Amino acid sequence: MKRILVTGGAGFIGSHLCERLLKEGNEVISLDNYFTGRKTNIVHLMDNNYFEVIRHDVTQPFFIEVDEIYNLACPASPVHYQYNPIKTVKTSVMGAINMLGLAKRIKAKILQASTSEVYGDPKVHPQREDYWGHVNPIGPRSCYDEGKRVAETLFMSYHQQNDVRIKIIRIFNTYGPRMHPNDGRVVSNFIVQALKNDDITIYGDGSQTRSFQYVDDLVEGMIKMMATGDEFLGPVNIGNPGEFTIKELADMVIDLTGSRSKIVYKPLPQDDPLQRCPDISLAKEKLNWEPKIKLETGLKKTIEYFDNLLKNS
Ligand code: NAD
Ligand code: UDP
Numbered sequence: 001m002k003r004i005l006v007t008g009g010a011g012f013i014g015s016h017l018c019e020r021l022l023k024e025g026n027e028v029i030s031l032d033n034y035f036t037g038r039k040t041n042i043v044h045l046m047d048n049n050y051f052e053v054i055r056h057d058v059t060q061p062f063f064i065e066v067d068e069i070y071n072l073a074c075p076a077s078p079v080h081y082q083y084n085p086i087k088t089v090k091t092s093v094m095g096a097i098n099m100l101g102l103a104k105r106i107k108a109k110i111l112q113a114s115t116s117e118v119y120g121d122p123k124v125h126p127q128r129e130d131y132w133g134h135v136n137p138i139g140p141r142s143c144y145d146e147g148k149r150v151a152e153t154l155f156m157s158y159h160q161q162n163d164v165r166i167k168i169i170r171i172f173n174t175y176g177p178r179m180h181p182n183d184g185r186v187v188s189n190f191i192v193q194a195l196k197n198d199d200i201t202i203y204g205d206g207s208q209t210r211s212f213q214y215v216d217d218l219v220e221g222m223i224k225m226m227a228t229g230d231e232f233l234g235p236v237n238i239g240n241p242g243e244f245t246i247k248e249l250a251d252m253v254i255d256l257t258g259s260r261s262k263i264v265y266k267p268l269p270q271d272d273p274l275q276r277c278p279d280i281s282l283a284k285e286k287l288n289w290e291p292k293i294k295l296e297t298g299l300k301k302t303i304e305y306f307d308n309l310l311k312n313s
Contacts (some may be wrong), residue, residue, distance in 0.1 A: 001050075003027045003065070005108075006015055007058050007099060008072030009035030012179045013113070013171075015045075016215050017070060017222060022048055024223075029064065033057040036075045041178050059087075060097030062102060068226060069110040071099045076115075078141065078269070079184030085143035092147030093154070100158040103165070111167040111226050112155050114235060117145045118170060126243075126277040129170070129235050139271040143184040152235065159233060167225050167232075172239025172278045175295075176215030176307035177299060187212065190250055191299075191306045194259035204268030206247030211277045213240035214298030217291035232286055239278035240291040256299055 004021050008014040009030025014037065021028045026120040027050040030038065030042060034055065045051045056062055074091050075081040103110040119127045120135030135145045158164040175187035182188075193200045197236045221238040244252075250263055283289045 001024055001027055001075070002067040003029070005029045005031060005064060005066045005069045006097065007031045007070070008037065008074060008113075009053075009258065010034060010039060010042050011072060011076075012041070012176070013042035013174060013215060013218065014072045015178055016176070016219050017072070018042060018045060020219050022051055024048070024122045026066045028052070029054060029066065031056050031058070031062065032073065032118065036077070036080050036180060036183065038180070042072065058098055059090045061098050065106055066101070066108050069099055069103055069108050070113070070222065070226070071096065071110060071203055072113040074113070075142075077180070077183040077185045078144075081144040081266065082140055087142040091152045092144075096151040096154045096288075099101055100154060100164055104158060104162050109165040109167065109226065110150055111169065111222065114168050114170045115144075115148050116170055116237070116239065116278065116302050117171040118152065119276075119293070120145060121271060121273040121274065124183045125275050126241065126279040126281040127237065127281055129237060132276075136271050141271050156233075165230050167228070168234035168236070169222060169225050170235050171218060172213055172237065172276065173210045174213045174215055174218050176302055181306065181309060186210070186249065187247060187299075187302065190253040191257070191303055192260050192310070194253045194257040195303070195307055195310055197260045199264040200250050200254065200261045201266050202246055202263055203266050203272065205252050205265065206250065207245050208268070208279065209243045209245050209273060210249075211237070211240050211243050212249070212295055212298070213291055214293035214301075217293050219258070221283060221287060221289045224289050228286060236286060237278040237280055238283060239280065239288075240295075241278055241280055242295055244276040244295065252296065252299060253303075256296070257303055
């Protein structure tokens with residue numbers, strides 16, 4: 001049995017990760033300040049004696065004895081990370097410093113949840129790990145993108161300078177049950193709008209693309225990455241290479257929900273990336289991992305979750 005710390009453990013991805021790590025027989029500690037996470041995401045795990053919950057902000061130092069750390073604490077949706085950009089940078093940068101300092105002291109392995117946003121609005125398609133990206137350092141998304149880029153720098157520096165055992169994954173758009181219904185991301189927005197028969201809001205003309213990964217596939221990739229030997233640090237892309245336009249996603253959600261919603265078009269936010277799709281050759285080679293869940297299958301599960309949530313609210 002390993003003792004594992006998950007920062008951001010009450011968030012969408014963190015809660016699925018905690019659940020899976022507990023299922024595998026580990027002792028799990030969730031650390032979260034509940035900025036975007038919710039206790040309802042983890043309440044079903046509370047009966048497990050090997051699960052512990054701590055309210056803490058990663059911008060403050062924290063001490064604990066664990067074998068592994070998954071560092072997920074950071075708001076992920078543009079609406080939330082732009083709400084307080086300074087805090088977003090602090091969470092990424094000071095959070096990384098605090099967790100790396102802890103990993104150094106206790107000799108734990110530490111995995112960073114980085115993002116496809118480090119590629120910005122990419123000029124290379126699909127994105128490989130050796131592409132350095134095209135990021136606006138002063139735009140509305142920069143607090144998140146640059147914060148995550150500095151976090152990667154810190155991870156590499158702690159490894160090079162202090163031999164900290166690090167792992168970096170770059171997560172592409174992930175969806176599934178327990179996304180926050182109001183977090184503004186496209187999958188949750190479209191599903192909630194469709195279930196309420198409200199207008200579906202496409203930003204821009206809907207021709208921009210994203211690659212959507214179901215959360216279970218991501219969690220499998222995270223665990224496989226953590227299990228790799230010390231020589232493989234990443235960064236490695238973890239995403240689903242199936243690429244869809246936002247208009248295709250809207251049509252699919254309307255179809256799967258049988259909704260009467262109409263599509264309306266709103267202005268495209270500044271610096272919204274036009275294309276995004278991971279090259280996952282490295283993950284296939286090093287982790288023997290690839291996503292298994294098709295968009296339609298994952299959307300059905302997510303629709304069922306939001307349907308229950310809306311009926312019970
Ligand atoms: P989320 O907002 O649901 O989860 C983030 C969690 O971190 C929340 O529980 C929040 O309360 C917590 N948190 C935020 N600031 C904190 C702080 N200062 N101290 C302690 N806890 C704090 O988002 P998510 O989709 O689950 O994302 C989890 C991680 O994965 C994030 O680091 C995000 O950048 C990364 N990621 C997610 C996606 C995606 O598509 N969902 C894509 C790329 C990267
Ligand atoms: N988007 C949209 N309607 C919405 C929410 C998002 O058309 O109600 C678009 C958004 O402009 C972007 C894409 O969907 O082009 C994905 O947005 P999301 O916020 O989910 O993630 P990110 O832009 O960070 O990939």
